Amino acid sequence: xxxxxxxxxxxxxxxxxxATLQLNLSAMHFEPYNNRIVILSHYLCSRNKKYNIMKPxxxxxxxxxxxxxxxxxxxxxxxxxxxxxxxxxxACDSTLSGRVTMQMHYALPxxxxxxxxxxxxxxxxxxxxxxxxxxxxxxxxxxxxxxGKEADGLPLLVITSEKVSQAYLDTLRQQGISWIAIGKEGIxxxxxVQILNEQFNVKRLAIVGGGHIxxxxxxxxxxxxxxxxxxxxxxxxxxxxxVFDGIGDKDYPTTLLKLKSMERxxxxxxxxxxxxx
Numbered sequence: 007x008x009x010x011x012x013x014x015x016x017x018x019x020x021x022x023x024x025a026t027l028q029l030n031l032s033a034m035h036f037e038p039y040n041n042r043i044v045i046l047s048h049y050l051c052s053r054n055k056k057y058n059i060m061k062p063x064x065x066x067x068x069x070x071x072x073x074x075x076x077x078x079x080x081x082x083x084x085x086x087x088x089x090x091x092x093x094x095x096x097a098c099d100s101t102l103s104g105r106v107t108m109q110m111h112y113a114l115p116x117x118x119x120x121x122x123x124x125x126x127x128x129x130x131x132x133x134x135x136x137x138x139x140x141x142x143x144x145x146x147x148x149x150x151x152x153x154g155k156e157a158d159g160l161p162l163l164v165i166t167s168e169k170v171s172q173a174y175l176d177t178l179r180q181q182g183i184s185w186i187a188i189g190k191e192g193i194x195x196x197x198x199v200q201i202l203n204e205q206f207n208v209k210r211l212a213i214v215g216g217g218h219i220x221x222x223x224x225x226x227x228x229x230x231x232x233x234x235x236x237x238x239x240x241x242x243x244x245x246x247x248x249v250f251d252g253i254g255d256k257d258y259p260t261t262l263l264k265l266k267s268m269e270r271x272x273x274x275x276x277x278x279x280x281x282x283x
Contacts, residue, residue, distance in 0.1 A: 051209050052230050061199040062100075062211040066220050066249075067093055067233040074248045075241035076217055078110065084237030088272040092235050098212035099139035100160070100202070104219030105150060108143040114151040120173035126187055127168055129197075130175065131205060134184040137161045140206060144219055146193050148174035155182040163206065167193045195226045217251030224250050224261060229282050232263060238274035 052063050069081040069089040081089070093101075103111075134155070141157040143150060148170035155162055163184040166174075170187055178185050184206070188197045202208040212233075213223055223229050234249065263280035271277045 051203055059196060059200040061196075061203050061228065062208045063230050064199065064211045064213060064223065064228055065096055065098060065231040065233050066213045066223065066229055067096060067098075068215055068220070068249050069235045069237060070249050071239045071241040072236055073240055073242060075243070075246045076215060076249055077241060077243075077246050080239070080241050080246075081237060084239030085235065085275055086272050088237075088275045088277070089235045092233065092271065092277050093212060093214070096210070096212060096233060098210040100142055100163075100206075100208045100210075101158070101212045101214050102142040102144065102165075102219070103214050104144045104216050105146070106218075107214070107216045108145070108150055112141075112143075112152070112157045114153055116151060117149040118151045118174055118177065120171055122173050123171045124173075125169045126172045126175060128187075129168055129189075130185070130187045131201060132175070132179055132185050133205060134179070134182045135161050137206075140184070140208065142202075142211075144193065146170075146189075152181060152183060165193055165198050167191065195222060195228060199228055217247040217249060221250045221252040225253055225258070231266070231282065232278075232280045234278045234280075235271065236276045236278065 051060060067089075068076055069085055070076050071080060071084060137160065139160050140163040141160045142163045142165060144165050146167045146169070148164075148166050150164070152162060161184065163186070164178060165186045165188070167189040168187055169191065175185060175187065186198050186201050188194045188201065199211070202211065213220060213229070261282065263282060266279040266281050267277075268279070269277045
């Protein structure tokens with residue numbers, strides 16, 4: 007019996023591994039397929055050594071200038087569809103963005119307010135719908151208001167902390183929006199991604215910004231891969247957010263990476279993929 011890893015081949019060819027092999031991946035690491043053992047778990051989910059948890063395979067995927075800046079207006083000028091085409095090839099079932107990014111692209115302009123701001127003060131999970139993927143928002147205090155229950159054609163899922171008001175959670179429920187409220191002072195990312203894997207069946211998750219949420223996942227030791235499309239342009243402005251930002255510890259150690267692949271995309275852009283494990 008031979009060993010094959012088909013996941014990367016399927017992803018490179020633009021096929022969903024779920025559709026290609028039609029496997030139930032939720033409870034197994036190895037699956038017999040035509041008298042072969044197909045290895046899947048490294049790419050579809052991963053065990054985090056720091057926290058000893060099962061979580062999605064997590065990729066930070068960003069478009070940046072050659073000096074590592076990610077301002078949206080700037081990146082739109084230096085790239086075409088390369089970023090989105092690369093994201094599609096990564097074959098992630100769900101994407102996750104921070105509050106600022108979600109406010110910019112999806113949420114309503116005015117923040118959520120309530121006459122009863124009493125915090126929930128307890129962990130909770132609400133699954134509004136079964137889905138093959140989610141558009142996930144990080145919103146630690148529950149301030150984002152939503153025009154509907156979907157974004158980018160997928161159900162919304164809000165990850166927040168236990169400091170969120172019960173009124174906000176009630177509003178999400180009324181809108182048919184799923185949530186995970188976990189972490190007493192701020193969001194506990196390690197528990198949140200475990201819940202994503204176990205209760206929402208998220209197997210491949212793309213973190214798509216901004217810089218502070220990327221930095222939070224990096225510091226938490228939850229990233230498996232970094233995928234960067236470098237556009238042919240220089241930002242150069244002082245104080246602009248970088249791909250990984252917001253870590254205040256001056257002694258934070260450098261994160262070493264292993265190059266997986268590099269590819270010229272579009273006319274002048276380069277797509278780099280690095281492994282953290």
